[in-house]
Amino acid sequence: MATGKVLETVSADEARRVLDAAAAKAAEIGQPMDIAVVDAGGNLKAHLRMDGANIGSIPISINKAYTAIAFQCETGELQENTRPDGPIYGLNDAHGGRLVVFPGGIPLVRDGKIMGAVGVSTGTIEQDQEVAEAGVAAY
Amino acid sequence: MATGKVLETVSADEARRVLDAAAAKAAEIGQPMDIAVVDAGGNLKAHLRMDGANIGSIPISINKAYTAIAFQCETGELQENTRPDGPIYGLNDAHGGRLVVFPGGIPLVRDGKIMGAVGVSTGTIEQDQEVAEAGVAAY
Amino acid sequence: MATGKVLETVSADEARRVLDAAAAKAAEIGQPMDIAVVDAGGNLKAHLRMDGANIGSIPISINKAYTAIAFQCETGELQENTRPDGPIYGLNDAHGGRLVVFPGGIPLVRDGKIMGAVGVSTGTIEQDQEVAEAGVAAY
Amino acid sequence: MATGKVLETVSADEARRVLDAAAAKAAEIGQPMDIAVVDAGGNLKAHLRMDGANIGSIPISINKAYTAIAFQCETGELQENTRPDGPIYGLNDAHGGRLVVFPGGIPLVRDGKIMGAVGVSTGTIEQDQEVAEAGVAAY
Numbered sequence A, B, C, D: 001m002a003t004g005k006v007l008e009t010v011s012a013d014e015a016r017r018v019l020d021a022a023a024a025k026a027a028e029i030g031q032p033m034d035i036a037v038v039d040a041g042g043n044l045k046a047h048l049r050m051d052g053a054n055i056g057s058i059p060i061s062i063n064k065a066y067t068a069i070a071f072q073c074e075t076g077e078l079q080e081n082t083r084p085d086g087p088i089y090g091l092n093d094a095h096g097g098r099l100v101v102f103p104g105g106i107p108l109v110r111d112g113k114i115m116g117a118v119g120v121s122t123g124t125i126e127q128d129q130e131v132a133e134a135g136v137a138a139y
Helices: A012-029 A057-070 A125-137 B012-029 B057-070 B125-137 C012-029 C057-070 C125-137 D012-029 D057-070 D125-137
Strands: A034-039 A044-049 A105-110 A113-121 B034-039 B044-049 B105-110 B113-121 C034-039 C044-049 C105-110 C113-121 D034-039 D044-049 D105-110 D113-121
Touching: A012 A034, A012 A044, A012 A113, A012 A125, A012 C044, A034 A057, A034 A125, A044 A057, A044 C012, A057 A105, A057 A113, A105 A125, A113 A125, B012 B034, B012 B044, B012 B113, B012 B125, B012 D044, B034 B057, B034 B125, B044 B057, B044 D012, B057 B105, B057 B113, B105 B125, B113 B125, C012 C034, C012 C044, C012 C113, C012 C125, C034 C057, C034 C125, C044 C057, C057 C105, C057 C113, C105 C125, C113 C125, D012 D034, D012 D044, D012 D113, D012 D125, D034 D057, D034 D125, D044 D057, D057 D105, D057 D113, D105 D125, D113 D125
Parallel strands: none
Antiparallel strands: A034 A044, A034 A113, A044 C044, A105 A113, B034 B044, B034 B113, B044 D044, B105 B113, C034 C044, C034 C113, C105 C113, D034 D044, D034 D113, D105 D113
């Protein structure tokens, strides 16, 4: 029988801190958001849909955080390369509908290691990015 | 044991009224349509595939209505922003194949609250939109 | 252009209160849990994976909450009827892999209306149920 | 360019007649239902979720009607053979989660040909079957 627990890379306390900081920023700019935090394996650690945020942004926020883990970068960094004239056009069709290639997903980095990620969705991409950055700042 | 029923946001009578008005407009313009009505949670309340309407438009009509709930807007409002050079290009690849980003899905609004949505498909996007609007007018 | 927001049936504050009460009970009994809260449409409102809880219980907790909405009952009430010799054996194979037919999902009821649901997973079914009940009690 | 329309096997009028008769019977016995009608290809022709019927029964009703087409029989006829000790145990795991192997789905037959099917869900299997039969009787 297996003994031991799966390595935790983001604690529930950290996830809550990131989520609360993001939600505070969202409230400050007056744009309710879906906010998701995933661990280094890309698996959901915490999620909150603020009142007024999009139902459709539940998977978008989770998938933004997943994408930041999956490609070890901010989701916004994938945007130009995946456009129709870009070198990896089609990337987001090649992964079962889980990739988001516009801003709002950012890795959580400690000592040069990506330990998790935050994803934010419902606002404009500038707002999503700003709120995600506020979450990262609290990590 | 749980007692109580899930809150209904669109009644069967309302859904039928929207559906019938949309079907009447579709008949008037001579373009058979798939017509779907969903509730505030994006769950199907009623659907009709008129004679001659597309089989492929069954999910498109349902997904148009879902998208209108999911992003709290008409589906046509997503069209420009999701084009190849738009800020959220790729949105419709990031949600498991349930989003429609062209006209024909419209929220049903009462007292400032979106209570459901109608989705129409088979015709041109102008026809789909016109028929959906006829459905909304009967709500 | 659509004006209005989708009707909220569970507020973020309510979801957090349910989630925190469930997490407190889980901590008390020494069993980390995945905890999910959904609204009346079965859409995710909040989720937390406590440190040590199962990755595999992310969807199970969300699907338990969804199932409580989908069938307007506690998930445990589906258990006997869906067993191999039961009248609706096979129910959980007939819904795309989203139904959970054992304890841990409970509706959130107000004034006779189901407004949302909580789902808990990782422990034994008795523990999952106990933690879900603690969440409901805080609603 | 293709000329012609896909053969219609169930008309919208017929689907509505079946659906209305089923809904009338459901009202008579005091059990709200999800009711679906599909054509000979197993594709949705009409659906209604009565007020108080299950959200989870949307796909179950549609899948019951589909199953009746898919296996050219009433869904109840699959029940004993698919139980753990039956000859086709596992059938409902082998079709992507679209098969229902308990009563409530019945073919619509004309001149010895199955032209469509009706599926009913939310009540007990006896109620689902009774309401489906009322629908068939109006075909």
